[in-house]
Each structure stands twice: as C-alpha cells, then as structure tokens.
Amino acid sequence: MCAMTEKSPAGPDVRPWRALIALCVGFFMILLDQTIVAVATPALQADLGATYNEVIWVTSAYLLFFAVPLLVTGRLGDKYGPKNVYILGMVLFTLSSLACGLAPSITWLIIARAAQGLGAALLSPQTMSVINRIFPRDRRGAALGVWGATAGLSTLVGPLLGGVITSLLSWQWVFLVNVPIGVISVVAVAKFVPTFPLLKRPIDALSIALSVVAMFLFIFSIQQGETTGWPWWIFAGMLAAVGIAALFIRRQAAAAKTDREPLLPLPLFARRSFAFGNIGIAAMGFAVAGMMLPIMLYLQQVHHFSPMRAGLMVVPMSVVSMICAPLVGRLVDRTNPRPVAIVGFSIMVLTVALLVLVLRPGVSQWWILPVTTLMGFGHAGVWAPNSTLTLRDLPHKWAGAGSGMYNSTRQLGAVTGAAVIGAVMQWRLAVGSPGAFGQSLIPAAVVLAIGVWSAWRGAED
Incomplete structure (x- = not known):
C-alpha cells in the first residue's frame, strides 16, 4: 500500500499513501486520548489526591480545547498550509503529553490536558484536508476508508488500551506513550506530506x-x-x-x-452532499461517543467484569470495523457512496436498538458480542461513505474550511451525545429502572435514524 505512487492533485512525485499513514498516526493518537484516560481516572485521582470535580476537568479540559477551535484551525490550514499547522499541533500535543505524564498536581494535569486539546485541534482537520488534495478523485474513497477506520478504531479501543497500560505500568504512561509516537509522526509528516498553495487574503x-x-x-x-x-x-x-x-x-x-476570507464559506452549504453529510457525521458522533459508557458500566456493575475484561468484549467490533472500513472505502470509489451509507446507518440503528433490549438483567452478557460485532459492519459502512459524500468534490481552496466544519460537527455531536446518554442513564438509574443502561441508548438509536435520513437525502451534487 505504502509503495503506491499514482498521480495526485499535489503533483506526480507525491506518494499519497505514505503521507496518509504519517497523518493517521497522529490522528489516531489524539482521538485515542478522548477515551483512554477514562480508565486511568481512578488511579490518577488517588495518586494526585484530586476531587471528583477536578477529575472531571481532566477530560473536560481536553474536549473543550479540542472542539472549540476546530473551525478556526481547519481554515488556518488553508492560510498557512496543512502540513505546517499539523506539525505545529503535533509538537504542542507531544510536549503537553510529556507534561501530563510528569504532572506533580491535578492543577498541572488539567492545564497540560487543555494544551493537549489545543494541539489536537490544530492537527485534526489537516488530515482530511490533505486527503482531498493528494488523492485523485477515484482514490479518495479508499483513503477516507483508512481515515474512517482510524477514527472508529481509536474510539473503540481506548478503554481497552487504557486498562492494559494502567494495569501493567501506571496512569502516567497513558500520556507518556504519546511522546515517541508524536516524534515519529512529526518526522514522517515533514518527510512525506507535500506543501500546497496558500490563501492570499487574511481570514x-x-x-x-x-x-x-x-x-x-x-x-x-x-x-x-x-x-x-x-x-x-x-x-x-x-x-x-x-x-x-x-x-x-x-x-x-x-x-x-x-x-x-470568511472563516466558513457559506457556498459550501449550497452543496447538498456537504450539508446532509454534516448531519450524518453529527449523528454518528452522538452515538459513538456516548454508547461505550453504558456498555462498560453494565458489564462491570451488573455482571461484575473487570475493566480489562469489559474492554475485551468490544474487540470483535473493533476488528471488524478496522478490516472492513478500507474495503468499503475502495467500494465507494467504484460505486455510489449513498446506498452504502444508508446501509451503514441502518445497521447502526438496528444494533443500537438491539443493545437497548440486551443491556438488562436476565439477559446473558454474551449477547453483547454478536450485537457489537454486527455493529462493526455499521461503523465501516458509515465512516468512509459519509466522508466521501461530504468532502470528495470540495474545491481545494475550501478543503481546510470543509474539513474543519466536518470535524467540528462530529465533535459537537460527540459532546452532545455523551451528555444526553449520560443524563438519561443517570435518570433511569435514579428511578430504579432495571433496564437503565439499555434505555440510555434510545436517544442514540433515534439520532442514528436521522443519519439514515441524511444519507438518503444527501445525493451527490
């Protein structure tokens, strides 16, 4: 794969797959940090003597500084070059990861996590922006499939990897492991990602x-x-x-x-595929960000699984998603992505609805395995097709703005989904409902149904 040298919009000497892999290393790492820290939270709370509210801000500070500037950082890639902005973001992310791992107090850790989030915001939109610039149109689906596999896998394996690192090493290594990976990513991006023409006018x-x-x-x-x-x-x-x-x-x-230059060119939304594609990715972000918490709590509190054993229950879903997403990406290069996205969202609705029935007392915990494994096919059927529909045909001058909007929409969906699903779960637990964990996923099923509608309506322009 890495040896492919087909012509790309950036020039005949660019090796797009090498550039993509270099970018995805960092992209995987920053998305992993949204979920991996949750498993290490009890250990760092005890070690640093933190209050419950302070521990919450370890995650909240990262998400806040990651999500808020995404529109701006995507456009900065158009103005100053996605390669330069990505490297700046990765350097900041790597240094702040080192600061997190060496944190002597909870205040230090929260500030370092905020810096981590800002670094993540700088580099995250550049990945999709570069894909649209270096891959020919008939290869972008496969590239976005790899991007989708990276995004889906990072979200799913975070709890498992966090449990392994915390159990075998210490909570500090959840952050310190980022440092060598960050250095590798900076070197690889500097070597393999090309430079592009820049916007002339100020933003x-x-x-x-x-x-x-x-x-x-x-x-x-x-x-x-x-x-x-x-x-x-x-x-x-x-x-x-x-x-x-x-x-x-x-x-x-x-x-x-x-x-x-406007920060977000409004003609982007005149493109039907872009407008509805953003609705779809918001729906997917809503469901994916929120659904792991009820599943993990159900397994640990109802069936008394250890954190690591609970994490192992979603490994088949991760493997299916990781294998199938690039294959689906190649498929949408040869066919219309729209029906593939409709099927992907439909599988997601079905499997989340099944989880509502499965996550309750009296039902064997092993039913979670086939349901979540099937969900892996849904993940693969959404990431690449929806991204291809939304971003494949954007003009290069709007690549950063479009990518920034897409990532912002996904993060807004994720933050909202985590809050809504968490609130419903707390409400149902408070009233003593035996199916509280499953019932908390009903909003995810409803929002994913909107994703089906958006894929159906989002025909290519």
Whole structure:
C-alpha cells in the first residue's frame, strides 16, 4: 500500500499513501486520548489526591480545547498550509503529553490536558484536508476508508488500551506513550506530506471571534450541565451560543464581500452532499461517543467484569470495523457512496436498538458480542461513505474550511451525545429502572435514524 505512487492533485512525485499513514498516526493518537484516560481516572485521582470535580476537568479540559477551535484551525490550514499547522499541533500535543505524564498536581494535569486539546485541534482537520488534495478523485474513497477506520478504531479501543497500560505500568504512561509516537509522526509528516498553495487574503478576525465564543458557550454549557444538574443558566448559555452562531453566519456573508476570507464559506452549504453529510457525521458522533459508557458500566456493575475484561468484549467490533472500513472505502470509489451509507446507518440503528433490549438483567452478557460485532459492519459502512459524500468534490481552496466544519460537527455531536446518554442513564438509574443502561441508548438509536435520513437525502451534487 505504502509503495503506491499514482498521480495526485499535489503533483506526480507525491506518494499519497505514505503521507496518509504519517497523518493517521497522529490522528489516531489524539482521538485515542478522548477515551483512554477514562480508565486511568481512578488511579490518577488517588495518586494526585484530586476531587471528583477536578477529575472531571481532566477530560473536560481536553474536549473543550479540542472542539472549540476546530473551525478556526481547519481554515488556518488553508492560510498557512496543512502540513505546517499539523506539525505545529503535533509538537504542542507531544510536549503537553510529556507534561501530563510528569504532572506533580491535578492543577498541572488539567492545564497540560487543555494544551493537549489545543494541539489536537490544530492537527485534526489537516488530515482530511490533505486527503482531498493528494488523492485523485477515484482514490479518495479508499483513503477516507483508512481515515474512517482510524477514527472508529481509536474510539473503540481506548478503554481497552487504557486498562492494559494502567494495569501493567501506571496512569502516567497513558500520556507518556504519546511522546515517541508524536516524534515519529512529526518526522514522517515533514518527510512525506507535500506543501500546497496558500490563501492570499487574511481570514476575517470577527468571524474567528464569533466562532470561538459560540462554540465555547455551547460545549461548556453541555459539559457543566451534566455535572451541575442542568440549572437555568446552562440553558441560557446554550441560547446565547445559538444567538452568536446566527451572528456568525450573517458575518460570513458580509465578509465574503470584503477583502477578507470568511472563516466558513457559506457556498459550501449550497452543496447538498456537504450539508446532509454534516448531519450524518453529527449523528454518528452522538452515538459513538456516548454508547461505550453504558456498555462498560453494565458489564462491570451488573455482571461484575473487570475493566480489562469489559474492554475485551468490544474487540470483535473493533476488528471488524478496522478490516472492513478500507474495503468499503475502495467500494465507494467504484460505486455510489449513498446506498452504502444508508446501509451503514441502518445497521447502526438496528444494533443500537438491539443493545437497548440486551443491556438488562436476565439477559446473558454474551449477547453483547454478536450485537457489537454486527455493529462493526455499521461503523465501516458509515465512516468512509459519509466522508466521501461530504468532502470528495470540495474545491481545494475550501478543503481546510470543509474539513474543519466536518470535524467540528462530529465533535459537537460527540459532546452532545455523551451528555444526553449520560443524563438519561443517570435518570433511569435514579428511578430504579432495571433496564437503565439499555434505555440510555434510545436517544442514540433515534439520532442514528436521522443519519439514515441524511444519507438518503444527501445525493451527490
């Protein structure tokens, strides 16, 4: 695979598969850090003498600083070059990982995690932006299949890998393991990823400010709502975020008429495939980010599995997704991605609905294995086809903006899904429902049904 040298839009000397693998190493690592830390949380809490609220902020700080700037960092790749912005992000991520591993206090760890999140935000959108630039149109589906396998696998194996590292080494190594991988990624990206033409005009500063404030208010409100019991000021923050987002959209139209670049070119949404593809990836982010917690808690609290044994239960799903996603990517290079995405989302709806029935007392825990294994096919049927539909035909000048929007939408879906599923689970547990863990996944099934609709409506332009 790595030896392929087919012509790409970036030039005849570019080896796109080598560049993609170099980028995906870092992409896998930053997504892994969203879930891997959860398993190490009890150990680091005891070691650092942290309160429950402080421990929550170890994860919340990372997600907040990762999700908020994604629109901006995607466009920075258009302005300063995706290769340069990726390397900057990876250097920051690697250094902050070292700081996390050496943290002498919980405050130090939270600050370092925020820096990690910012580094992740800088590099994450550049991966898809580069794919659209270096792969010919008839090879982008296969490339996005590898990207999808990377994204899906990182989310699924995080709890398992976190349990292994924490059990065999210590919680510090959950972070320290990033350091050599980060160095390898920087060297490989510097060597294999080409440079591209840059935007000439400056990016509109007011658009950047409005974007950051709106994203911060929305994500911070959701994060705090889950831990504060959803008081009135949480909803006020969300409404303020919506209002500022409306001002942001109006500003994009105004900025397009000036000598400055809008942060998010609105003509992107005139493309049917882009608009509905973002709805689809938000639905997928909602389900994937939230569903692992009820499954892991069900296995550990109802069936008394150890964290490592519970993590092993989702290994078949991870393996199926990892193997099938690149194959599906090649398929969508030769056929219309739309029906493949419809099937993928439909499998996700079916399997999540089955989990609602399976995650309850009186049902053997082993039913989880066939259901989640089938879900692996659903994962593979969504990532590459939905990404191909959404991003394959974007003009190169909008590659960073489109990738930034796609990643922002996925993260917004993920943050919202984790909060909603967590809130429903707590509510059902509080009222003593025996099927609380399964019932918490009902919102995921409903939102994935919207994903089916978006794939059906999102015909290519």
